[in-house]
Amino acid sequence: MTANSFYHPSLFFIAAALILPFLKGESWWRWLTPIPAIAAIISVITVKSGMYGEIHYLHQTLLMGRVDTLSKVFAHVFAIQALIGIIYAFHVKEKAHHVASMLYVAGSFGCTFAGDFLTLFIFWELMAVASTFLVWLRKNPISTRAGFRYLLFHMFGGLFLLGGLLLRFNAVGDFSFAHVMQADVQLYDWLIMIGFCVNAAAIPLHAWLPDAYPEATVPGAVFMCAFTTKTAVYVLARGFAGFDILAIAGTAMAVYGVLYACIENDCRRILSYHIISQVGYMVAGIGVGTAMTVNGAVAHAYAHILYKGLLFMGAGCLLYAAGTSKLTELGGLVGRLPWVMILYMVGAVSISGMPFFNGFVSKNMTILGAVEAHRLAIGVLLEVAAVGTFLSVGIKLPYFAFFAKSENNIELKPIPINMYIAMGIAAGLCLAQGLFPNMLYHLLPNPVHFEPYTGWTLLQAFMLLSFTGLGFYILRKVIVPHAGRNFDFDVIYRLIGRAFINLVCKPIAFFDGHWTEVYRTGGMRGLMGAAAGARWFDVKGIDTVVDGSAYTVRGIGRISAKLQTGKLQDYLAWASVAALVIYAVVWWK
Amino acid sequence: MSFLGPWLDNTRKQHIKLWTTVFFLILAVLVGINYFVRPHHAEYHFDKYLGFWPLFGLVVALLMIIVMKKIVFPLITGPEDTYDSK
Numbered sequence: 001m002t003a004n005s006f007y008h009p010s011l012f013f014i015a016a017a018l019i020l021p022f023l024k025g026e027s028w029w030r031w032l033t034p035i036p037a038i039a040a041i042i043s044v045i046t047v048k049s050g051m052y053g054e055i056h057y058l059h060q061t062l063l064m065g066r067v068d069t070l071s072k073v074f075a076h077v078f079a080i081q082a083l084i085g086i087i088y089a090f091h092v093k094e095k096a097h098h099v100a101s102m103l104y105v106a107g108s109f110g111c112t113f114a115g116d117f118l119t120l121f122i123f124w125e126l127m128a129v130a131s132t133f134l135v136w137l138r139k140n141p142i143s144t145r146a147g148f149r150y151l152l153f154h155m156f157g158g159l160f161l162l163g164g165l166l167l168r169f170n171a172v173g174d175f176s177f178a179h180v181m182q183a184d185v186q187l188y189d190w191l192i193m194i195g196f197c198v199n200a201a202a203i204p205l206h207a208w209l210p211d212a213y214p215e216a217t218v219p220g221a222v223f224m225c226a227f228t229t230k231t232a233v234y235v236l237a238r239g240f241a242g243f244d245i246l247a248i249a250g251t252a253m254a255v256y257g258v259l260y261a262c263i264e265n266d267c268r269r270i271l272s273y274h275i276i277s278q279v280g281y282m283v284a285g286i287g288v289g290t291a292m293t294v295n296g297a298v299a300h301a302y303a304h305i306l307y308k309g310l311l312f313m314g315a316g317c318l319l320y321a322a323g324t325s326k327l328t329e330l331g332g333l334v335g336r337l338p339w340v341m342i343l344y345m346v347g348a349v350s351i352s353g354m355p356f357f358n359g360f361v362s363k364n365m366t367i368l369g370a371v372e373a374h375r376l377a378i379g380v381l382l383e384v385a386a387v388g389t390f391l392s393v394g395i396k397l398p399y400f401a402f403f404a405k406s407e408n409n410i411e412l413k414p415i416p417i418n419m420y421i422a423m424g425i426a427a428g429l430c431l432a433q434g435l436f437p438n439m440l441y442h443l444l445p446n447p448v449h450f451e452p453y454t455g456w457t458l459l460q461a462f463m464l465l466s467f468t469g470l471g472f473y474i475l476r477k478v479i480v481p482h483a484g485r486n487f488d489f490d491v492i493y494r495l496i497g498r499a500f501i502n503l504v505c506k507p508i509a510f511f512d513g514h515w516t517e518v519y520r521t522g523g524m525r526g527l528m529g530a531a532a533g534a535r536w537f538d539v540k541g542i543d544t545v546v547d548g549s550a551y552t553v554r555g556i557g558r559i560s561a562k563l564q565t566g567k568l569q570d571y572l573a574w575a576s577v578a579a580l581v582i583y584a585v586v587w588w589k
Numbered sequence: 590m591s592f593l594g595p596w597l598d599n600t601r602k603q604h605i606k607l608w609t610t611v612f613f614l615i616l617a618v619l620v621g622i623n624y625f626v627r628p629h630h631a632e633y634h635f636d637k638y639l640g641f642w643p644l645f646g647l648v649v650a651l652l653m654i655i656v657m658k659k660i661v662f663p664l665i666t667g668p669e670d671t672y673d674s675k
Contacts, residue, residue: 456628475650486662
């Protein structure tokens with residue numbers, strides 16, 4: 001069934017990203033930035049389920065718009081978060097930042113609605129490249145290096161996906177992206193899953209996340225925390241629900257993330273580790289694979305995007321105002337930034353699963369779903385992660401950022417009002433969905449039979465959280481953050497990377513050295529002879545013909561010399577523009 | 590808007606005793622309610638006993654802080670500019 005009444009949200013964002021650089025003027029164009037997000041919200045709310053936008057290309061049928069309950073719920077929250085992020089970034093006068101974030105969001109929508117692996121792969125890579133610019137645009141040496149590491153790792157993950165989809169094409173003969181049964185899984189399915197797991201930050205492929213996100217720009221991190229990992233959650237739910245290894249991987253992520261967050265000092269790095277932990281809940285729910293846990297995973301992704309965005313916005317306010325997000329340098333700021341504290345706390349209690357906020361509903365759906373599927377160990381470990389979440393995000397971070405010290409005379413830059421507005425919207429939605437879970441339920445892929453608010457569940461949550469608080473109170477002198485960089489699996493990536501470079505470079509250097517020797521003795525003479533012959537031909541025959549075209553070539557050469565800045569960042573930007581143009585040509589062909 | 594910050598600042602400095610007392614009262618009340626309210630069918634078997642979840646939260650929090658901060662942290666931490674010193 002093919003219909004024409006679906007306006008793909010990616011188109012709005014790509015169009016906006018292509019138009020924006022040509023608009024003149026200091027800053028009036030910022031008022032246009034929310035338009036694609038608002039258009040996306042309308043498009044996602046009004047679209048009916050169905051298959052839209054089939055393209056026939058190279059004897060293959062590509063599907064741009066697979067709209068069903070699963071893709072719609074993710075697109076729904078992506079559209080809302082895009083609007084919140086754009087409002088939060090409204091004060092930014094750098095067009096490149098808005099262009100990068102819009103292409104990034106476009107990539108995410110493209111993946112969400114992709115019905116085949118080729119379309120998915122193209123948008124997947126667009127996300128990776130565009131989001132790298134959100135790190136680079138922080139424009140300091142640390143973020144430049146972190147951005148390169150981030151890009152390198154995502155290219156590595158993309159290669160797994162590419163290898164998997166090509167092998168699969170070889171075996172099956174098409175690019176269709178559908179659910180895989182655990183019983184008949186093939187090597188190419190595993191490769192594709194590994195590619196997805198890189199973006200989902202599954203252990204041990206996760207270290208790019210806490211490495212890069214804390215170095216991104218203030219609004220850039222708000223975008224990044226929402227889209228990359230949750231797009232990966234979506235494709236895992238689409239392709240690999242019910243895979244037992246995901247249940248184990250997700251549970252490990254949930255616990256691992258909170259353990260690292262417990263000893264981190266940088267606010268945004270604490271929150272980054274908690275992305276790994278929270279995505280762990282979702283991956284575990286997908287892995288268990290019952291109707292209730294998949295519902296829980298999807299609901300948790302929805303809720304998580306809202307409250308994690310809110311938390312990153314709060315931490316971003318601290319970084320923006322104080323110039324640092326290190327807990328050792330913050331503290332005692334509650335009197336000076338009261339609204340940042342209050343709005344941050346809404347996100348903090350939501351992520352901790354406090355009753356009446358959205359995290360409570362989705363987290364319990366996942367945990368109880370796992371227990372009802374007789375996966376007790378998973379349920380208990382997810383409760384351990386819940387304790388760790390409240391400990392770090394709910395108590396430690398706000399305590400050492402806003403309280404702890406009696407005074408803090410650090411100079412604070414005034415926070416633009418648009419940042420407060422964006423946080424207010426996110427906080428309102430977190431609370432509204434906690435109070436009215438039906439807002440969330442009617443979006444979920446499976447029918448919901450879950451009553452979150454009973455006397456016992458309320459009591460259990462309050463007991464768990466408040467006695468976690470008692471643990472913090474007892475050991476508040478021990479958990480004091482210390483400056484330092486904690487090693488993670490990135491140490492191993494570096495070792496592997498160095499070994500690989502040596503493996504490649506040493507033989508080449510050896511060969512190159514000897515080849516030069518051979519060439520100098522034997523090769524030069526022959527070359528000189530050939531050159532003399534070619535020169536005669538050139539002078540006598542070619543010059544007259546070619547001189548005219550030489551001027552044209554010189555003209556092109558000047559333009560290309562301008563484009564050749566020697567910076568990998570610039571080449572990447574041009575390559576993505578070229579890719580988009582090619583894709584647009586194919587789309588309208 | 591401007592009254593909120595000073596009020597929060599004041600209340601956290603002046604009434605720290607009061608807030609601590611309120612916190613411990615809440616803990617006591619929650620365990621008190623737990624005496625009467627138990628799960629209809631215990632999800633994990635152990636949670637039918639009084640004080641299971643308070644104990645769970647407290648023990649996990651204490652263990653996590655001590656193990657991570659006192660044992661793991663000194664082993665895996667390096668200078669802040671580890672990756673940016675060159």
